[in-house]
Amino acid sequence: MSEAPAARGYTASKDQLLKRLRRVEGQVRGIEGMVEDDRYCIDVLTQISAVQAALDKVALGLLDGHARHCVTGGPEALQTDRTDELMAAVGRLMRRG
Numbered sequence: 407m408s409e410a411p412a413a414r415g416y417t418a419s420k421d422q423l424l425k426r427l428r429r430v431e432g433q434v435r436g437i438e439g440m441v442e443d444d445r446y447c448i449d450v451l452t453q454i455s456a457v458q459a460a461l462d463k464v465a466l467g468l469l470d471g472h473a474r475h476c477v478t479g480g481p482e483a484l485q486t487d488r489t490d491e492l493m494a495a496v497g498r499l500m501r502r503g
Contacts, residue, residue, distance in 0.1 A: 413475075414471070414475070414476075415468070415470075415471030415472045415473075415474060415475030415476050416467070416468055416471045416472075419467065419471070423464065423467065423468075426460065426463070426464050427464060429460065430457055430460045430461060430464070433453065433456060433457045433460065434457055436453060437450060437453045437454060437457065440453060462499075465499055469492065469495065469496065469499075472488075472492055472495075473492060476488055477489055477492055
């Protein structure tokens, strides 16, 4: 008998998260089409910025869920390690670019 997978911090909003990611996927395909069509550089860069902002919003939602569910709502014995993981993830997100 297999165990059910552990609930994650984003489990409650998984459908919304997947919807956002599909929208981002569509935006990236749109950028690909813009490049194929030799669109103006600034227009392409504007769309890339929009995709980055959308991914940042997804990432912030995941961070929030992780902090609430996995860190503060998780086992007390793991809170320090999970806080360290969380802060490392925030650091990686901030170092982009």
